[in-house]
Amino acid sequence: MSLFTDMASEMLYPVMPVFLKSIGFSIVLIGILEGLAEAIAGLSKAWFGNMSDKSGRRLPFVQLGYSLSAISKPLLALFVYPIWIFAARTIDRFGKGIRTGARDAMLSDEATMLTKARVFGFHRSMDTLGAVFGPAMAFVWLYYRPGDYRNLFLVAFIPGVLAILATLLIKEKRTTPKTYEPKPTSFFVFIRFWKQSSVDYKKLVTGLLLFALCNSSDVFLLLKAKEAGLNDTYIIGIYIFYNLVYAMAAYPFGILADKIGMKKILLLGLVLFATVYAGFVVATTLLHFILLFLLYGLYAAATEGISKAWISNLVPKSETATAIGTYTGFQSIAALIASAGAGIIWYYFGAATTFIITGITAFVVVIYLSRNCREMVKS
Numbered sequence: 001m002s003l004f005t006d007m008a009s010e011m012l013y014p015v016m017p018v019f020l021k022s023i024g025f026s027i028v029l030i031g032i033l034e035g036l037a038e039a040i041a042g043l044s045k046a047w048f049g050n051m052s053d054k055s056g057r058r059l060p061f062v063q064l065g066y067s068l069s070a071i072s073k074p075l076l077a078l079f080v081y082p083i084w085i086f087a088a089r090t091i092d093r094f095g096k097g098i099r100t101g102a103r104d105a106m107l108s109d110e111a112t113m114l115t116k117a118r119v120f121g122f123h124r125s126m127d128t129l130g131a132v133f134g135p136a137m138a139f140v141w142l143y144y145r146p147g148d149y150r151n152l153f154l155v156a157f158i159p160g161v162l163a164i165l166a167t168l169l170i171k172e173k174r175t176t177p178k179t180y181e182p183k184p185t186s187f188f189v190f191i192r193f194w195k196q197s198s199v200d201y202k203k204l205v206t207g208l209l210l211f212a213l214c215n216s217s218d219v220f221l222l223l224k225a226k227e228a229g230l231n232d233t234y235i236i237g238i239y240i241f242y243n244l245v246y247a248m249a250a251y252p253f254g255i256l257a258d259k260i261g262m263k264k265i266l267l268l269g270l271v272l273f274a275t276v277y278a279g280f281v282v283a284t285t286l287l288h289f290i291l292l293f294l295l296y297g298l299y300a301a302a303t304e305g306i307s308k309a310w311i312s313n314l315v316p317k318s319e320t321a322t323a324i325g326t327y328t329g330f331q332s333i334a335a336l337i338a339s340a341g342a343g344i345i346w347y348y349f350g351a352a353t354t355f356i357i358t359g360i361t362a363f364v365v366v367i368y369l370s371r372n373c374r375e376m377v378k379s
Contacts, residue, residue, distance in 0.1 A: 004163035006130030008156045019149040028343040042332020046190030049101025049325025058102040059172040065099025070160030077153035101325030108312040120305035121254020131243035139236045190326040207369040212334035214361035216342035245297025262310045269302030274362035280355045
């Protein structure tokens with residue numbers, strides 16, 4: 001499911017900033033669009049995650065979420081009005097919000113405490129492999145049909161449909177909690193969960209959210225490469241390369257994290273992130289960007305799946321979807337602030353200032369996590 005869905009999404013991601021600029025979006029509006037779409041997804045993750053935990057069901061949320069993401073792709077091809085683009089992107093991200101907590105809880109349930117990082121790492125590898133195939137398909141399409149972005153949105157619907165069909169192959173074992181009560185879930189369930197969560201959960205999530213406040217959309221990295229003179233072909237190619245590195249490294253990093261500790265691998269990833277953003281300040285050539293996106297792929301492989309695996313070990317099994325949904329919900333709100341802020345800083349002070357501030361903040365997070373967070377497991 002993740003392979004095909006990401007294939008559809010990432011087929012569009014590298015060309016999205018170029019397409020948006022071609023229809024009149026400013027750099028600030030692009031930042032707001034990306035951040036708002038992620039924030040909407042985030043606000044729904046904890047809510048639907050809590051519904052999944054309370055009902056003991058995972059599959060219905062997964063199926064609906066992947067379906068919404070699929071149908072959002074052809075919608076982008078219908079009109080070019082900003083409000084329509086916002087709506088289509090919102091549907092896509094809302095689908096992600098519905099499925100994320102339930103899907104990650106499914107992954108956690110299929111792992112033991114000794115294999116948690118590698119299970120999440122393998123998922124990230126498959127998910128990101130779709131981000132290799134998708135841009136590759138976009139590369140071929142635009143090679144033969146330069147500038148034909150709108151029909152590319154229609155082509156992206158095909159792997160989206162395959163993802164929906166893949167959800168039909170899952171046979172879920174329903175485990176309805178004994179304490180389940182069919183009461184409405186508060187939309188702000190993440191606030192209540194945060195208040196009652198453990199100290200270790202709060203410390204870890206606080207550090208991860210501080211990082212999220214500086215981790216703006218990857219669109220800005222692609223725009224920096226575009227400003228440096230790379231054409232559309234090189235931009236798509238280098239993005240495929242980044243995702244290939246990510247896909248190849250996520251599972252090995254997961255295995256390593258299970259052996260030597262998730263904290264060590266996560267901190268390594270954040271150091272790589274800070275190094276990459278410092279490098280973007282001075283990057284000017286294709287070779288520079290290849291090296292930086294190589295390191296960026298290693299950073300993603302060392303952090304994204306492992307952070308969720310770590311979180312899932314800090315909470316009871318019956319609260320996994322809510323815990324991850326709460327974290328990703330706050331994370332998406334931070335993404336709105338980060339992307340909008342990055343766009344504003346870039347507009348008024350330039351790209352270099354944006355990357356410098358981001359790199360410094362990432363180093364601060366490394367210090368915080370190394371001093372305040374520990375790996376411990378709650379039964």
